[in-house]
Amino acid sequence: xxxxxxxxxxxxxxxxxxxxxxxxxxxxxxxxxxxxxxxxxxxxxxxxxxxxxxxxxxxxxxxxxxxxxxxxxxxxxxxxxxxxxxxxxxxxxxxxxxxxxxxxxxxxxxxxxxxxx
Numbered sequence: 001x002x003x004x005x006x007x008x009x010x011x012x013x014x015x016x017x018x019x020x021x022x023x024x025x026x027x028x029x030x031x032x033x034x035x036x037x038x039x040x041x042x043x044x045x046x047x048x049x050x051x052x053x054x055x056x057x058x059x060x061x062x063x064x065x066x067x068x069x070x071x072x073x074x075x076x077x078x079x080x081x082x083x084x085x086x087x088x089x090x091x092x093x094x095x096x097x098x099x100x101x102x103x104x105x106x107x108x109x110x111x112x113x114x115x116x117x
Contacts (some may be wrong), residue, residue, distance in 0.1 A: 019065035024057040037115050044105040053103045057096040064089045 029050045039047045068089065077085070108116070 019069055021060055026055050031055060037111070042111050043107065046103070046110055050100070050103040050107045053100045057100055060092065060096055064092060 034047060034051070068085065
């Protein structure tokens with residue numbers, strides 16, 4: 001480790017672009033998934049709940065990523081402070097995943113055998 005900091009695998013100056021690439025195109029991904037799954041009219045309400053949760057998760061991830069990659073403050077934090085920030089962001093991600101799971105489970109239960117394959 002140089003200067004007490006670990007390199008962020010090339011994220012450095014282009015961290016914002018990396019964040020956008022991770023969370024971007026959620027609409028297109030969801031549209032493709034909906035098409036691939038052949039969501040039926042009866043499944044639409046469950047699909048919309050899931051898609052809304054997935055979009056909210058992507059926006060939340062994007063905001064957290066931009067904080068981590070975009071702020072000069074990360075460069076001035078010591079290792080312990082950065083670790084604590086990562087921990088807080090990971091806890092937020094777990095909460096987002098739980099929210100998605102609450103919408104995904106009913107959607108999945110509504111799937112036909114073919115949709116589950």
